[in-house]
Amino acid sequence: xxxxxxxxxxxxxxxxxxxxxxxxxxxxxxxxxxxxxxxxxxxxxxxxxxxxxxxxxxxxxxxxxxxxxxxxxxxxxxxxxxxxxxxxxxxxxxxxxxxxxxxxxxxxxxxxxxxxxxxxxxxxxxxxxxxxxxxxxxxxxxxxxxxxxxxxxxxxxxxxxxxxxxxxxxxxxxxxxxxxxxxxxxxxxxxxxxxxxxxxxxxxxxxxxxxxxxxxxxxxxxxxxxxxxxxxxxxxx
Numbered sequence: 001x002x003x004x005x006x007x008x009x010x011x012x013x014x015x016x017x018x019x020x021x022x023x024x025x026x027x028x029x030x031x032x033x034x035x036x037x038x039x040x041x042x043x044x045x046x047x048x049x050x051x052x053x054x055x056x057x058x059x060x061x062x063x064x065x066x067x068x069x070x071x072x073x074x075x076x077x078x079x080x081x082x083x084x085x086x087x088x089x090x091x092x093x094x095x096x097x098x099x100x101x102x103x104x105x106x107x108x109x110x111x112x113x114x115x116x117x118x119x120x121x122x123x124x125x126x127x128x129x130x131x132x133x134x135x136x137x138x139x140x141x142x143x144x145x146x147x148x149x150x151x152x153x154x155x156x157x158x159x160x161x162x163x164x165x166x167x168x169x170x171x172x173x174x175x176x177x178x179x180x181x182x183x184x185x186x187x188x189x190x191x192x193x194x195x196x197x198x199x200x201x202x203x204x205x206x207x208x209x210x211x212x213x214x215x216x217x218x219x220x221x222x223x224x225x226x227x228x229x230x231x232x233x234x235x236x237x
Contacts (some may be wrong), residue, residue: 001037005207009068009200010061011046013038014209017057017186021048038062050076053150055166058085058191059209071199076147082195085142085152086120086211088188088218089161090174093119093138099155103148114145115155123222129177137164139224141192152189164188164218182221186214 005012015021015034022035038046046062049072063069075081096118103113120139129135138161144151153169156162162170164178165187178184195206211219219226 001034001041002212003041004059004209005205006042009064010072010198010205011038011042011064012059012061012194012207012209014212015052015057015060015191016213017055017215020054021052021060034060035062049073050081050147052191053153053187053189055187056085056189056191057209057211057213057215059194059207060191061194061196061207068199072196075196075199079145079147080196082193083144083147083191084193085144086190086192086215087140087142087152087156088164088215088222089138089140089156090136090164090171091138091161092122092136093117093140093159093161095119097159099159101155101158103151103154105149111148112146113148113151113155115152116143116145117141117156121224121226123224125222127181129174135177137222139219139226153187178218182218184214184218188215188218190215 002014003011004014020033022033035046035048044064046064047066047069049061049063049069052060061072063072099115101113102110104110118141120141122138124134124136126134142152150169153163153166157169165175165185167175190211191209193206193208195204198205
């Protein structure tokens with residue numbers, strides 16, 4: 001568990017994909033949780049201030065006390081936090097775009113949702129994943145303006161560029177292709193950075209999470225050139 005920021009009030013970690021933030025009924029057999037691991041690492045209780053899907057890697061902000069948790073909760077609720085994600089999507093996405101498409105949550109409530117994106121780089125590999133002799137992918141920078149459940153995943157699927165490895169919102173055919181050819185079953189979505197006003201110092205605080213693990217491997221396998229040695233290039237964030 002990589003700590004990427006820490007002070008007296010806040011700790012931020014670079015969450016691996018496949019790990020829940022806290023204990024949940026979604027998988028009663030899961031034994032490792034971010035909250036428990038970080039608590040044991042620093043010997044101090046920590047409190048989550050925002051959500052990050054189990055399948056998503058990257059920046060996760062935790063408060064060291066409930067007062068800071070409450071303030072940061074308000075920041076996220078009031079959209080006073082800037083979030084940047086990276087995704088590897090099927091096909092060639094447009095240079096940039098806005099996805100304004102309402103989303104239904106797991107309780108059946110339909111909520112307005114807005115996502116901005118731009119294409120960082122496109123790649124083509126000489127392996128067929130369907131009816132064409134080659135396969136095309138895009139490395140996309142995504143900035144969700146709202147924070148709906150599975151928003152980025154649903155929005156990229158809505159414009160027919162699903163995230164590689166996403167289930168159930170992605171493309172099963174592509175997911176099987178990556179499993180068969182690359183032995184890769186993770187979802188290619190990474191929370192790259194979060195910026196916010198520090199609740200105590202009032203200074204702008206920006207936390208960056210370097211890519212790692214399967215996301216880094218797929219960057220290399222697909223031939224993307226925008227990252228070097230697993231570190232996010234500053235100009236991309």
